[in-house]
Amino acid sequence: MSLQEETAAARVLAERARYVARGVSTPRLVVARAFGARIEDVDGRSFIDFAGGIGCQNLGHGNPAAVAAIHEQVDLYLHQCFMVGTYEPYIEVCRLLAELSPCGKGEQRSLLLNSGAEAIENAVKIARTATGRPAVITFDNGYHGRTLLTMTMTSKVVPYKKGFGPFAPEVYRAPSPYPYRGVGSDEAIHGLEEVFKTGVDPESVACVVLEPVQGEGGFIPMPADYPARLQELCRKHGILYVDDEVQSGCARTGPVWAIEHYEGVEPDLLVSGKSIGGGMPLTAVTGRAEVMDAVDPGGLGGTFGGNPVACAAAVAVLEEVSAPEFRARAAELGDRMRGRLEALAERTPQIGEVRGLGPMLGVELVTDRDSKTPAPELAKAVVDAAFERGLLLLSCGTYGNVLRTLVPLVVTDEELEQGLGILEESLADAGAGAA
Ligand SMILES: Cc1ncc(COP(=O)(O)O)c(C=O)c1O
Numbered sequence: 001m002s003l004q005e006e007t008a009a010a011r012v013l014a015e016r017a018r019y020v021a022r023g024v025s026t027p028r029l030v031v032a033r034a035f036g037a038r039i040e041d042v043d044g045r046s047f048i049d050f051a052g053g054i055g056c057q058n059l060g061h062g063n064p065a066a067v068a069a070i071h072e073q074v075d076l077y078l079h080q081c082f083m084v085g086t087y088e089p090y091i092e093v094c095r096l097l098a099e100l101s102p103c104g105k106g107e108q109r110s111l112l113l114n115s116g117a118e119a120i121e122n123a124v125k126i127a128r129t130a131t132g133r134p135a136v137i138t139f140d141n142g143y144h145g146r147t148l149l150t151m152t153m154t155s156k157v158v159p160y161k162k163g164f165g166p167f168a169p170e171v172y173r174a175p176s177p178y179p180y181r182g183v184g185s186d187e188a189i190h191g192l193e194e195v196f197k198t199g200v201d202p203e204s205v206a207c208v209v210l211e212p213v214q215g216e217g218g219f220i221p222m223p224a225d226y227p228a229r230l231q232e233l234c235r236k237h238g239i240l241y242v243d244d245e246v247q248s249g250c251a252r253t254g255p256v257w258a259i260e261h262y263e264g265v266e267p268d269l270l271v272s273g274k275s276i277g278g279g280m281p282l283t284a285v286t287g288r289a290e291v292m293d294a295v296d297p298g299g300l301g302g303t304f305g306g307n308p309v310a311c312a313a314a315v316a317v318l319e320e321v322s323a324p325e326f327r328a329r330a331a332e333l334g335d336r337m338r339g340r341l342e343a344l345a346e347r348t349p350q351i352g353e354v355r356g357l358g359p360m361l362g363v364e365l366v367t368d369r370d371s372k373t374p375a376p377e378l379a380k381a382v383v384d385a386a387f388e389r390g391l392l393l394l395s396c397g398t399y400g401n402v403l404r405t406l407v408p409l410v411v412t413d414e415e416l417e418q419g420l421g422i423l424e425e426s427l428a429d430a431g432a433g434a435a
Contacts, residue, residue, distance in 0.1 A: 008042035025159075028387055034061035037411035037419075039392065048419040051392045052406040055215070055247045058275035058321070060410035065316035066278030073312035082112070082306050089311035096318040097272070097286045100256050102243070104266035107289040112282060112306030116246035116273040117145025119283035120209065122300060123269045124149060126285060127207035127240045130294035134169075135200045137192070137208040137239075139176035140183075141217030141398050144209060144244060153209060155217065156398050172199045176210065177223050180353045180364060181372070185226040192233065202237035207269070212258035212357075215247035218397035219362025219404050221258075221355060228264035240291065243267035246283065250275035251321040251409060254330040254358035261357055278317040280310035330409045333416065334358035337405060340420045350378060350432040356405075362396070363403040365432070374399035381430035382423075389429075391422040 009030040016026065032042045037060060039047045052058060059066065073089065082090050090112060098108035111126075113119045124136055136153065144150040146160065152167035154160050161167070175191030177183055183191075196202045208230065214220040227241075234241045248258035249272045259267060268291055273283035285292070320326055337359055345351040345363070352366035365382070367373040379395040382403060386393040396404045407419065427433065 012042060029392060036060045036062070037408040037415050045390065047387075047390050047392045048407075048411075048415050048422065049392045050386075050405050050407045050419055050423075051394045052275075052408050053279070054274070054394065055252060055406045056274040056277070056279060057408045058250050058252055058406075059278060059317055060408040061279070063278050063317070063320070063410070065320055066280075066313040069312040069316040070278075070280065070309055073309045077308060079304065079307060081303055083301050087308050087311075089308050089315060090306040093282075093284070093306070093311045093314045093318070094286075096315065096322075097270075097284055100318065100322055101270060101286050102257050102259050102266060103268060103270055103287050108286055109289050109292040110284050110286040111292070111300050112284050112311065113302060114281050114283065114304050114307075115145065116244075116271070116283050117147040117150040118302070118305070119246070119271045119273055119285050120144045120150050120153070120242075120244060121147060123209070123242045123271050123285045124207065125300070126269065126287070126292060126295055127242060129299070130291045131206045131238065131240060133204050133206040135205040136171050137195065137200075137205055138171060138173050139188075139208075139210055139214075140173060141176060141178060141214045141220055142173075142209070142211060142244075143214070143216030143247075170200075172205075174208075176214070176220075177226050178218075178220050179223060180220075180355070185223045185229060188226060189229055189233065192230070196237075202239065205237065205239045207240040207242045208234055209242040209244055211244045211246075211248055212262065213248040213253060213360055215404075216396050218364065218399075218402045219356050219360065221357045222262070224262065227259065227262045231265050231267075240268040241265075242269045242271060244271050246271055246273040248357070248360060249273075250317065251326060251330055252358070252406070253356075253360045254327055254334060256318075256321050256327075258357055258360070275321075276314050276317055277310045278313035280307070280313045282306070282310035282314050326409070330359055333407075333409060333411065334361070336416065337361055337407075337420065344424055344427070347434055348427060348432050349434070350375060350427075359405065359407065359409060361405045364397070365401045365403065374401035376400035378430055378432060379403055382426045382432070385426035385429035386422055389422045389426060391419050391426065393423065393426070 012030045094110040101108040138153040144153040269287040341354040365375040
């Protein structure tokens with residue numbers, strides 16, 4: 001390519017390669033502006049966004065209520081540090097989280113933080129203090145972040161763990177349900193009971209940490225009976241149930257929290273993040289007062305956690321996602337997307353399974369349906385083809401072979417149709433289709 005032909009995106013990416021650490025993976029998109037479910041790049045190309053900044057834009061880029069709240073807060077005050085000066089937006093977020101909490105009856109309290117990993121770390125600290133026990137149980141295909149403890153808890157080795165050991169102690173892994181690959185609720189419960197025999201005494205376990213829909217691990221929703229059965233086992237042994245809703249929460253699956261899809265389960269701690277900040281970094285740990293208040297004053301916190309601007313945005317977000325209309329629209333989108341993807345699966349033998357909850361849907365790609373051999377190269381080719389056609393799409397999965405949809409839930413019907421159409425064309429471009 002001659003110098004005159006060089007795109008603005010190519011110039012920015014060359015600068016990125018020069019100045020940014022190689023370990024942060026490099027997308028091809030260079031953003032100029034974004035609104036709703038669309039992103040425009042620095043060369044004026046428009047993309048339909050099925051990625052949402054990895055699930056952080058459930059309410060759409062530039063959500064008007066969040067942006068207005070951000071503007072208003074910016075003019076009042078910026079960082080204070082909640083441990084230096086109390087400010088009301090922080091309390092207001094905690095009040096809304098208490099109202100929306102799935103963690104049973106009684107007073108609910110929250111702690112606000114900056115990242116999902118930091119929130120998971122704090123949930124574990126709280127669970128350890130509340131129980132006086134050290135051990136943590138995580139699950140196959142689970143993802144919880146990139147800090148020392150959370151990467152230890154994460155089950156995928158490349159790229160999240162390779163070369164980064166030694167890992168944190170007292171983390172044990174159990175099988176989790178993945179019906180498409182032969183692990184149902186019975187097998188998963190049995191597997192956990194085995195861990196209690198061969199790995200760790202259940203009386204030493206502070207908490208289990210589970211995503212209701214495993215995100216990075218492949219968009220694997222827990223079967224209907226599993227969370228309640230897991231909770232029963234936890235209660236038998238005095239173990240706390242930590243519900244990691246960083247990716248599946250904030251209306252991603254329709255209701256505010258994905259765990260609301262499941263009967264008979266009330267987690268002890270809820271971890272939320274990503275979309276709750278409406279594009280600002282904000283995460284939270286929520287739970288019943290007796291659990292949350294196990295930690296003495298000063299034991300929790302951090303310089304930036306619960307930044308006032310992020311809190312102002314979160315208040316707008318939590319009000320919007322808790323409105324029945326928002327939930328109804330999300331459910332409608334989920335039904336429509338599932339219908340289209342299942343129809344596509346009928347014509348495409350490389351689609352092993354379409355699964356998910358509401359509009360949090362994944363498409364698992366395999367070389368063929370009999371062997372179910374994962375097809376990560378195909379997933380990558382589809383993502384690349386989609387980009388060429390103007391759709392931002394992400395893959396995920398322990399085997400890297402699952403396409404995931406994290407489309408902002410404010411997407412219009414036309415944009416959704418266009419995006420699903422591009423997805424179908426991209427599968428064909430990548431060589432998938434009827435044999
Ligand atoms: C389920 C889950 N937990 C925790 C995290 C970590 O969040 P963060 O990247 O904000 O640290 C993620 C991030 O994708 C996630 O999906």
